[in-house]
Amino acid sequence: MKNIKDLVLTAIEEKLLTNSFRSVSIDSIAKELHISKRTIYETFESKESIFEMAVDRYQQKIINYANTVAAKIQSGEISFTDGMYDLIKYFSERTMFNNELLALLPEKTKKIDQKKKKIFMKFYKLAVQEGIIRKEINKEVYFMIVRCCALAMRDSNLRQDCNFTNMNSIISDFMNIINLGILTDKGKKIYCKHNYK
Numbered sequence: 001m002k003n004i005k006d007l008v009l010t011a012i013e014e015k016l017l018t019n020s021f022r023s024v025s026i027d028s029i030a031k032e033l034h035i036s037k038r039t040i041y042e043t044f045e046s047k048e049s050i051f052e053m054a055v056d057r058y059q060q061k062i063i064n065y066a067n068t069v070a071a072k073i074q075s076g077e078i079s080f081t082d083g084m085y086d087l088i089k090y091f092s093e094r095t096m097f098n099n100e101l102l103a104l105l106p107e108k109t110k111k112i113d114q115k116k117k118k119i120f121m122k123f124y125k126l127a128v129q130e131g132i133i134r135k136e137i138n139k140e141v142y143f144m145i146v147r148c149c150a151l152a153m154r155d156s157n158l159r160q161d162c163n164f165t166n167m168n169s170i171i172s173d174f175m176n177i178i179n180l181g182i183l184t185d186k187g188k189k190i191y192c193k194h195n196y197k
Contacts (some may be wrong), residue, residue: 003037004035004040004043005043005044005053007015007031007033007135008033008040008043009053009054009057011029011032011033012024012029012050012051013057013058015028015029016054018049021051021104026041026047026050048104051104056108057113058112059108059115062112062116063115063119065087065090066087066119066122066123069083069086069087070083070123070126071120073126073130074126080123080126080132081126081175083123084123084175085171085172085175087119087123088150088171088175089168089171089172091150110129117143117147120143120147121139121143124139124142124143136162145178146178149174149178163195
């Protein structure tokens with residue numbers, strides 16, 4: 001059987017996927033795990049310390065998942081496009097880290113963002129090496145676009161406003177637009193003629 005620390009952190013992580021930090025109570029976690037609240041507080045200093053540890057675990061899971069996807073791409077087990085789809089889906093389905101986290105743990109949020117950027121740059125470099133992405137593309141701008149879109153996909157109000165019901169179709173459309181563009185051949189000729197640089 002898992003130890004109390006792992007059980008509590010797993011339960012907190014699962015709750016935070018669909019609930020805000022403030023709405024997750026230690027009482028509900030204790031009840032769900034059939035342990036006393038006192039047992040939880042004998043293991044953790046505070047609700048905040050549980051949340052911090054959950055963030056640390058989340059960060060490690062991101063790194064592990066990204067490394068697994070990168071290895072599958074490099075081995076030829078999956079295509080780069082499928083790997084990016086999987087990664088974006090993985091990030092966008094984990095909504096526990098939002099503005100509330102930024103306010104509560106600004107340093108942790110900053111570190112998570114840095115790790116995500118490092119992961120993105122690893123995939124960008126892999127795509128350039130594989131000849132999938134043009135090397136002259138500004139990787140910082142590309143990262144900003146992907147990051148903003150991934151954050152928007154996690155916003156349930158925005159998804160509702162845009163009448164998006166299926167996360168898979170949103171990610172597919174996003175991947176098509178970001179990777180294939182929106183311009184027809186005629187549109188590309190007009191765009192190139194104006195040279196917006």
